[in-house]
Amino acid sequence: MQDMISNLALGFGVAFTVQNLLYAFFGCLIGTLIGVLPGIGPVATIAMLLPSIYGLDATPALIMLAGIYYGAQYGGSTTAILINVPGESSSVVTAIDGYQMARQGRAGAALAAAGLGSFFAGCVGTVIIAAFAPPLTELAFKFGPAEYFSLMVLGLIGAVVLASGSLLKAIAMIIFGLLLAQINTDVISGTARYSFGIPELTDGINFVAIAMGIFGFGEIIANLGQPAENREVFTKEVKGLWPTMQDFREAWPSVLRGTALGSILGVLPGGGALLASFASYTMEKKLTRNPRKEFGKGAIQGVAGPESANNAGAQTSFIPMLTLGIPPNAVMALMVGAMTIKGIQPGPQVMTGNPELFWGLIASMWIGNAMLVILNLPLIGIWIKLLMVPYKFLFPAITLFCCIGTYTLNNNSFDVFMTAGCAVLGYIFFKLSCEPAPLLLGFILGPMMEENLRRALLLSRGDWTTFVTRGLSAGLLLAALAMVVIVMLPSIKKKREVAFQDAD
Template sequence: MDLIHNLGMGFSVAFTMQNLLYAFGGALLGTLIGVLPGLGPVATIAMLLPSVYALDATPALIMLAGIYYGAQYGGSTTAILINVPGESSSVVTAIDGYQMARQGRAGPALAAAGLGSFFAGCVGTIVIAAFAPPLTELAFKFGPAEYFSLMVLGLIGAVVLASGSLVKAISMIILGLLLGQINTDVISGTPRFSFDIPELTDGIDFVAIAMGVFGFGEIIANLGQPAEKREVFTRDVKGLWPTRQDFKDAAPSVLRGTALGSILGVLPGGGALLSSFASYTLEKKIVKRPSVPFGKGAIQGVAGPESANNAGAQTSFIPMLTLGIPPNAVMALMVGAMTIKGIQPGPQVMSSNPELFWGLIASMWVGNLMLIILNLPLIGIWIKLLTVPYRFLFPAIMVFCCIGLYTLNNNNFNVYMGAGFAVVGYIFYKLGCEPAPLLLGFILGPMMEENLRRALLLSRGDWSTFATRPLSAGLLLAAALLIVIVMLPSIKKKREEAFQED
């Protein structure tokens, strides 16, 4: 009964005209920055933090939250339409979503992403309201050793992401891990592999790699083909809405992605990102005979990861609201906004500021409803983009991406990096290498290293800490089993059969 009473109070706060306007403004702005590659929610919220001084705490946090989960929606749009992930968590969506767009099924892909995101967002909000304390306890059980083991499992699972040979998939992951080492040492604070280039001391920007390898690489590959084969999108648009079979295929994936994202979103270090990769791996394991093979336009490969990253985005609010511990950069900025307004983040927020706590949770449901109402009518407009001849479309994509790269740090360096990775992306295309595992290795590498070194510092250099902690040992055992299963001759043969048609 307390939960119903608290949610009633939350909705009464969320449905005031001021808060509805700020929720809509945040959701709209979030969608736009998700669609624009380069300008992510972290940069946008950082730029908007000064405006928090002029607002009350509740509308300020409602707006910032809307920007965050709105960006998860928007990031899938460019991933599906032009193979440029707007957000890091949309990398996996590009694998099958872009193939669906090329086959004239961009409408069903965008609708599956939107509806899956809406369902996952609503469930994530209910999970926050009902299960915040027990899920926070679960997050507490994860120390550095457990995080390291979880990421090892994630990287081994990523081998399943790549079509083609296992050797190429493992090579991509290792290359990603190596690129992730170009930064400043997390313990000693000394730059590594930066070759005295100041811009590299903070590491290579994810957006530069994603745009270069996915966006620019795809354009170069298309321009390398004869003119008659260059039109990458079919002019035969096969409907704006998913068919009954699409709904039947996507529904179980949405449920699985939502459940997985709700749990992984609580964990610090990019819950939405880990959720989307984990969901794609899970779908490939569970869906034995998809209507369309994975990597060739399977709707499960869009619906599952999109649901997972939105559920993860919602539940990442749990540690921030209940413990005052930000699980990612966006939540750290939200903690900053609360501090600006004189609110101490932590367990006392629920009791000392119940209207803020429950109003924010209720506004997430309202914001998700606004996002689906906003995004579904836009599907027809996005599809119109694909009818533009490719000779006009590719220069526009290039300009669009270069502006996004330039605005990352307001200098040319990231544009040059994007151009460099465009060449790398084209080489991958020629060699038949899938770039998604490279990006996962690049993102998880620094986090893995940090947790490995932290675990060893806490255990005074004792490596057995990874095996003696039950949760860590279980995750490493699961990773070892996955290696054994993938290497089994029968599994290897099935995997080759699944990817043999090009």
């Protein structure tokens, strides 16, 4: 406890500098902005902003990117409640009851329940990170190459099992990501692989080009393919922001349940905010007795639970990324990419070798959550005005800035063409209903898996049994196998499909 207090004191000392406060505020503001705008999620935005962090120190850069992530969870609920357009995928379930409350003139109560529930969940999630990160980091130092390889196998299988949609498509996307990661120079022999004589490919495909193309431009093209009436929106005036005592009594148990569920699911590979919000809504429907309104017709529990869950999930998904260097979802994969850009090796050594960055980032989450409550509730009128900006002005501007950002990575037009190619790929994935997040996880984890596999085999002199004779490694592989077996059981398979369809 004493250590935790001194660590947090160090973190707040870092987070309360003027520069870091400004970047935390900027991240939260941008996050809310893109959460409000339908079709541009945090993955796309962080991907687009990766070129901008080259000129920043590591700590303000990561504080800003983290602010964008959890800020988007807040912003997405605003449009979901007011106009039935989820600005962020994890706000899909919030729209079900939130929009019905808005139609009944209770938009203020719904927005406040979402905002305050998110604030509480975000604070609890941050406490959990501060409490669990040090022991997990200690454990991570016991990991050798075999354990790291087995952990990454578990992570990729978890990402497949917990991904929404078809299992087969998720497996295909991970394999495709692993294959793309093979285009580089072999670490041991120093020979170029799959570069086809193109000099730019000898260092591998640029991570920013893949992320920005598939997630950023892919989303933009997909949105431009929608009919105009689905994109350009308007809404009525919002009155009465504060919930009644009855609303508070009904919402607080849902907030507690959503926070607990989201905190657990956020740590799981492939989990994070989206899975947490779906699971929370399903749980609230089963557990809430005699809600004043039926679910789907304006029950405040259907707003408070999922919103708390998605924010808690967003916060705790930082735990495996910060302690083990393993990203549990696409946003954390981008954060790993950002740390690599800044020359920081993600994993347990971050906490020991760079404590100012580690604890400063955690402390900034508390500050960011407080900023978001202040930003979101009074500025709802401004966010609504923003929704009325026609896409024909909005998206060309975004595209132009992204192209400039991509070009400035290496002052090379090849990166722009690569991003354009990835954008076409992103649109094809959208049309085929393929979730691209597993591809990014495969692309990030691929080189790390290969390196640890080869190191483990070198140390064991080519003995493959090293992965099952070492206790920790064998346990992780057994957990991965158990996941595969469980998800293939017919009853579980059906429940998995129902859980993701419950929001429809």
